Amino acid sequence: MSVKSIERTPSAYYNPLLIKNLLDNPVRQFPDQEIVYGDFKRLTYRELGERIGRLASGLAGLGVKSGDTVAVMDWDSHRYLECFFAVPMMGAVLHTVNIRLSPEQILYTINHAEDDVILVNTEFLPILETIRERIEPVKKLVLLNDTGVTPATTLEIATEYEALLASGDPGHTFPDFSEDTRATTFYTTGTTGLPKGVYFSHRQLVLHTLATRAALAGSGQGRLNQDDVYMPITPMFHVHAWGVPYIATTLGVKQVYPGRYVPEHLLSLIQCEDVTFSHCVPTILQMLLSSPKVEETDLSRWKVIIGGAALPQALARQARSRGVDIFAAYGMSETCPILTFAQLKPHMLDWDEERQLEIRCKTGLPIPMVELRIVDEEMNDMPHDGVSQGEVVVRTPWLTQGYLKDPRNSEQLWRGGYLHTGDIGVIDAEGYLKITDRLKDVIKTGGEWISSLELEDLILKHPAVAEAAVVGVPDPKWGERPMALVVAKPGQDLEAAAIRAWLQDFAERGVISKWGIPDRVLFVDAIPKTSVGKLDKKAMRQQYIQAIQG
Numbered sequence: 152m153s154v155k156s157i158e159r160t161p162s163a164y165y166n167p168l169l170i171k172n173l174l175d176n177p178v179r180q181f182p183d184q185e186i187v188y189g190d191f192k193r194l195t196y197r198e199l200g201e202r203i204g205r206l207a208s209g210l211a212g213l214g215v216k217s218g219d220t221v222a223v224m225d226w227d228s229h230r231y232l233e234c235f236f237a238v239p240m241m242g243a244v245l246h247t248v249n250i251r252l253s254p255e256q257i258l259y260t261i262n263h264a265e266d267d268v269i270l271v272n273t274e275f276l277p278i279l280e281t282i283r284e285r286i287e288p289v290k291k292l293v294l295l296n297d298t299g300v301t302p303a304t305t306l307e308i309a310t311e312y313e314a315l316l317a318s319g320d321p322g323h324t325f326p327d328f329s330e331d332t333r334a335t336t337f338y339t340t341g342t343t344g345l346p347k348g349v350y351f352s353h354r355q356l357v358l359h360t361l362a363t364r365a366a367l368a369g370s371g372q373g374r375l376n377q378d379d380v381y382m383p384i385t386p387m388f389h390v391h392a393w394g395v396p397y398i399a400t401t402l403g404v405k406q407v408y409p410g411r412y413v414p415e416h417l418l419s420l421i422q423c424e425d426v427t428f429s430h431c432v433p434t435i436l437q438m439l440l441s442s443p444k445v446e447e448t449d450l451s452r453w454k455v456i457i458g459g460a461a462l463p464q465a466l467a468r469q470a471r472s473r474g475v476d477i478f479a480a481y482g483m484s485e486t487c488p489i490l491t492f493a494q495l496k497p498h499m500l501d502w503d504e505e506r507q508l509e510i511r512c513k514t515g516l517p518i519p520m521v522e523l524r525i526v527d528e529e530m531n532d533m534p535h536d537g538v539s540q541g542e543v544v545v546r547t548p549w550l551t552q553g554y555l556k557d558p559r560n561s562e563q564l565w566r567g568g569y570l571h572t573g574d575i576g577v578i579d580a581e582g583y584l585k586i587t588d589r590l591k592d593v594i595k596t597g598g599e600w601i602s603s604l605e606l607e608d609l610i611l612k613h614p615a616v617a618e619a620a621v622v623g624v625p626d627p628k629w630g631e632r633p634m635a636l637v638v639a640k641p642g643q644d645l646e647a648a649a650i651r652a653w654l655q656d657f658a659e660r661g662v663i664s665k666w667g668i669p670d671r672v673l674f675v676d677a678i679p680k681t682s683v684g685k686l687d688k689k690a691m692r693q694q695y696i697q698a699i700q701g
């Protein structure tokens with residue numbers, strides 16, 4: 152196709168889309184706006200800007216240069232927000248380490264991402280101590296410490312975060328560079344057991360921020376505006392807390408970072424800091440609403456996006472009864488993450504509560520710049536009739552362009568030029584997507600993935616096991632929990648406790664997370680297989696879920 156390129160005046164500046172462009176305005180326009188870190192610290196946007204400069208120049212003093220990777224292991228904090236900006240703005244890559252992975256998986260991600268420096272909260276030092284000998288090469292460690300007490304550790308600490316900032320330059324200048332520079336990376340647990348790295352450029356994060364901000368702007372239901380107070384309740388290591396800290400910063404709103412998630416503390420922050428906007432997985436909301444403290448918390452001004460798993464209507468109803476403006480969103484690690492929001496269209500605002508609730512619990516409408524299709528195996532579009540199912544495939548400017556150093560899985564993700572989500576859904580006549588099933592063989596419990604294949608591998612290592620399969624079964628608290636089906640070798644008298652103890656041993660050695668251990672282990676004569684001899688997970692789910700639910 153022949154097109155006419157724009158002409159560039161020799162002196163014209165072709166402004167790359169960089170994360171630093173998101174920061175300058177709010178720091179200038181809302182210098183006195185507050186950022187709160189739990190009960191530990193309060194700072195202003197002015198200080199945020201200065202601390203970002205100090206952090207970058209401090210890191211540069213430690214030897215960090217463009218192209219290096221800086222890892223963070225922290226709870227949600229103002230420090231994390233500072234890293235969201237300072238590290239990419241230096242031209243370095245921010246690796247947000249998923250501290251909920253097992254120590255072995257964390258080790259894998261640190262080595263795979265080739266981290267140069269690790270900023271580590273005192274609480275996570277024991278994890279690094281167990282894997283230190285196998286971290287290649289040895290990294291410089293910066294301590295993030297809220298206790299005021301120097302921790303006893305055998306690790307060599309280069310410096311402490313506040314000391315690093317004190318030595319840095321608040322007026323540090325950040326260079327321009329290509330907008331395609333990698334800004335962030337983090338890992339998602341896939342079907343194979345080994346975490347897969349996804350990555351996002353400055354351009355992608357800027358466009359994701361602007362488009363998501365546009366989708367949340369305005370006066371309808373489910374909005375984030377300048378008078379809101381924002382508090383994330385999805386971890387900052389997980390897809391940049393869905394990118395909302397970037398959006399909140401561009402808006403110049405008050406931000407509250409809660410540290411470790413403790414339901415009573417979260418509720419007290421909502422109450423004391425007047426939090427009006429959050430996002431979380433269903434399990435966390437369930438915990439908040441079940442806490443006795445909820446009785447003394449006014450949630451009537453609270454807007455909350457639920458994602459990471461489907462929003463159950465019962466939970467939405469419970470939240471609505473407390474006046475919460477609740478609605479679902481959908482996306483995945485690979486998609487930066489936002490693809491859809493289940494906001495009500497203007498004409499639906501007159502509908503009765505139950506009809507509205509149904510919309511709030513759908514998977515949502517694609518936000519600006521998202522092309523979302525449901526397709527059959529030949530990539531043909533399925534009708535938008537609310538019943539025809541297809542795989543959700545997408546294009547938008549902010550999708551990971553592959554998995555880090557993994558061309559085979561990257562091609563698989565992007566086959567046919569669309570990113571394959573592995574989710575099955577329907578689209579109704581109003582354009583709302585509803586996820587109905589999943590192609591990928593993984594289990595999501597409390598917002599975290601468990602690889603069924605890895606669990607199967609470990610169970611099969613048990614000397615008395617002939618065959619094993621692991622499937623996810625619905626759970627009212629965690630969304631899903633793994634269930635193992637086991638065929639014992641002839642003559643072996645196996646019990647569920649033996650399998651659980653076997654897996655417990657792997658959990659204690661850091662191979663799997665402790666929540667990977669199935670609650671239920673069923674002994675069966677044979678495991679259902681497909682016509683080509685593969686484990687038939689769909690059949691298993693149907694058969695055994697029915698059996699469990701009686």
Ligand code: AMP
Nearest residue numbers: 458459460461479480481482483484586
């Ligand atoms: P993650 O990469 O951990 O963010 O997980 C993304 C996956 O979580 C998606 O591919 C879906 O399988 C699931 N998911 C996220 N949001 C929703 C939703 N609103 N409804 C149903 N499933 C969801």
